[in-house]
Amino acid sequence: MADTARLAINLATIREQCGLAEAIPLCARMGIRAVAPWRDQIAATGLRETRRLLRDWGLEVSSVCRGGMFPAAERTERRQRIDDNRRAIEEAATLGAPCLVLVCGGLPPGSKDLEGARHMVEDGIAEILEDAASAGVRLGIEPLHPMYTADRSVIVTLAQALDICDGLGSRAPVGVVLDVYHLWWDPDLPRQIERAGSRILGFHLCDWLVPTRDLLLDRGMMGDGVIDIPRIRGLVEAQDYRGWQEVEIFSARDWWRRPPEEVLRICIERHARHC
Amino acid sequence: MADTARLAINLATIREQCGLAEAIPLCARMGIRAVAPWRDQIAATGLRETRRLLRDWGLEVSSVCRGGMFPAAERTERRQRIDDNRRAIEEAATLGAPCLVLVCGGLPPGSKDLEGARHMVEDGIAEILEDAASAGVRLGIEPLHPMYTADRSVIVTLAQALDICDGLGSRAPVGVVLDVYHLWWDPDLPRQIERAGSRILGFHLCDWLVPTRDLLLDRGMMGDGVIDIPRIRGLVEAQDYRGWQEVEIFSARDWWRRPPEEVLRICIERHARHC
Numbered sequence: 319m320a321d322t323a324r325l326a327i328n329l330a331t332i333r334e335q336c337g338l339a340e341a342i343p344l345c346a347r348m349g350i351r352a353v354a355p356w357r358d359q360i361a362a363t364g365l366r367e368t369r370r371l372l373r374d375w376g377l378e379v380s381s382v383c384r385g386g387m388f389p390a391a392e393r394t395e396r397r398q399r400i401d402d403n404r405r406a407i408e409e410a411a412t413l414g415a416p417c418l419v420l421v422c423g424g425l426p427p428g429s430k431d432l433e434g435a436r437h438m439v440e441d442g443i444a445e446i447l448e449d450a451a452s453a454g455v456r457l458g459i460e461p462l463h464p465m466y467t468a469d470r471s472v473i474v475t476l477a478q479a480l481d482i483c484d485g486l487g488s489r490a491p492v493g494v495v496l497d498v499y500h501l502w503w504d505p506d507l508p509r510q511i512e513r514a515g516s517r518i519l520g521f522h523l524c525d526w527l528v529p530t531r532d533l534l535l536d537r538g539m540m541g542d543g544v545i546d547i548p549r550i551r552g553l554v555e556a557q558d559y560r561g562w563q564e565v566e567i568f569s570a571r572d573w574w575r576r577p578p579e580e581v582l583r584i585c586i587e588r589h590a591r592h593c
Numbered sequence: 594m595a596d597t598a599r600l601a602i603n604l605a606t607i608r609e610q611c612g613l614a615e616a617i618p619l620c621a622r623m624g625i626r627a628v629a630p631w632r633d634q635i636a637a638t639g640l641r642e643t644r645r646l647l648r649d650w651g652l653e654v655s656s657v658c659r660g661g662m663f664p665a666a667e668r669t670e671r672r673q674r675i676d677d678n679r680r681a682i683e684e685a686a687t688l689g690a691p692c693l694v695l696v697c698g699g700l701p702p703g704s705k706d707l708e709g710a711r712h713m714v715e716d717g718i719a720e721i722l723e724d725a726a727s728a729g730v731r732l733g734i735e736p737l738h739p740m741y742t743a744d745r746s747v748i749v750t751l752a753q754a755l756d757i758c759d760g761l762g763s764r765a766p767v768g769v770v771l772d773v774y775h776l777w778w779d780p781d782l783p784r785q786i787e788r789a790g791s792r793i794l795g796f797h798l799c800d801w802l803v804p805t806r807d808l809l810l811d812r813g814m815m816g817d818g819v820i821d822i823p824r825i826r827g828l829v830e831a832q833d834y835r836g837w838q839e840v841e842i843f844s845a846r847d848w849w850r851r852p853p854e855e856v857l858r859i860c861i862e863r864h865a866r867h868c
Binding site for chain 1: 704739
């Protein structure tokens with residue numbers, strides 16, 4: 319059984335219904351102990367006000383979403399993105415987040431050079447390591463589903479993410495964030511989760527719907543799809559992962575259209591029953 | 594440069610515009626030397642009539658699509674699917690196709706057991722090997738993109754497809770069909786293509802569009818997307834593959850709406866220029 323005390327809510331799950339000023343009190347009143355805000359949500363509310371809300375309502379931050387997006391055609395733009403990652407690290411530190419999630423970025427516009435883009439990701443992460451170490455924030459490389467290779471992440475397997483970690487050395491403040499949606503299909507997953515070991519910095523939950531009607535915004539609630547979540551949770555916990563289990567659902571046609579109380583209530587129920 | 598004499602057209606590319614009685618003469622008149630019919634197209638035209646058309650118009654068959662779809666919840670249904678694969682082998686033999694493409698099948702309805710479904714695939718292929726050998730038809734396992742894991746193929750990497758081949762022994766009439774759309778994202782692709790060696794039975798072409806608006810029916814024409822096709826072709830040819838380069842495009846919103854002559858003309862141009 320999933321440990322209900324470890325449930326966290328990624329606030330993208332109710333992003334269309336409410337901003338942080340409403341979402342944070344709501345989560346707290348429903349007994350949720352941790353949330354993960356996105357940077358655009360933090361910007362809309364203000365960083366200090368976000369911190370105040372979290373403290374006042376006694377919520378922890380499971381992670382901040384997101385840094386990354388390193389590949390770009392021009393060097394100037396790559397520098398700007400690295401600067402933006404530095405700001406993201408500061409924000410994560412200000413909110414007391416243990417981890418900044420990195421969505422690494424896809425191919426630069428017009429490029430077909432996967433290898434080149436992957437090197438830009440490695441270089442980008444290497445550039446911000448020291449900032450992360452100083453701020454006490456770890457960088458969580460999140461491999462995305464291969465259907466996002468072109469436009470969101472050229473890092474699409476856990477093996478790749480761990481290869482990057484290996485390349486940065488064992489003392490680098492870097493690890494991996496595992497999302498069942500992105501990884502469930504991978505025949506190599508059990509072996510790679512074992513390889514990840516203590517480097518697992520986050521564990522994200524939702525479900526894969528059949529049919530899936532949109533590549534980005536049609537994620538399912540746990541239990542409504544085909545992912546064997548308890549099996550993957552078991553693999554993760556066998557590595558002594560005891561961190562947050564963070565629900566993150568992008569759902570333009572269903573969950574984003576429901577009242578946020580209802581979404582959160584069902585997240586809590588389904589987490590207990592299907593994770 | 595791509596070898597224009599090796600261009601084949603998978604007839605799914607113009608399936609909404611015309612049946613085989615129109616498509617086969619059209620391809621022949623436009624200088625195309627080989628086509629790949631789908632079984633529903635063959636059934637609609639009749640097997641003997643399809644053979645007659647191919648002979649009269651002097652076209653070879655690059656492959657028949659498709660066998661596979663092995664996993665099912667009930668044993669009776671799994672038997673029926675194996676029988677259907679036997680018929681597919683006979684059809685491929687009748688048409689002189691060197692290869693029957695296997696789309697292996699997804700999770701049975703209601704199941705979340707990926708490993709179980711993968712075993713059903715292995716068992717199913719093992720069951721039909723002798724039929725394939727007797728008929729002189731090779732079975733081409735086509736790994737699909739991971740986004741089809743749930744509903745079309747639990748075999749989603751070239752490594753997995755080759756593991757199945759390895760398990761069946763070196764004398765089994767089985768190999769792999771490589772589609773750039775399904776495989777381009779895989780960081781392990783160069784190594785696995787080298788491993789495939791002489792077992793490459795087919796090479797399929799289209800492109801990955803950005804954005805992709807539909808998981809199934811929004812494939813792009815070569816050159817309109819982000820896949821570095823010449824790079825992958827180079828890897829395939831380094832293994833001495835000299836078979837057909839088969840264009841297969843499912844495109845509900847674009848190519849299926851154009852006159853078939855226009856689609857074929859652009860296939861020919863783009864194959865010469867972008868493959």
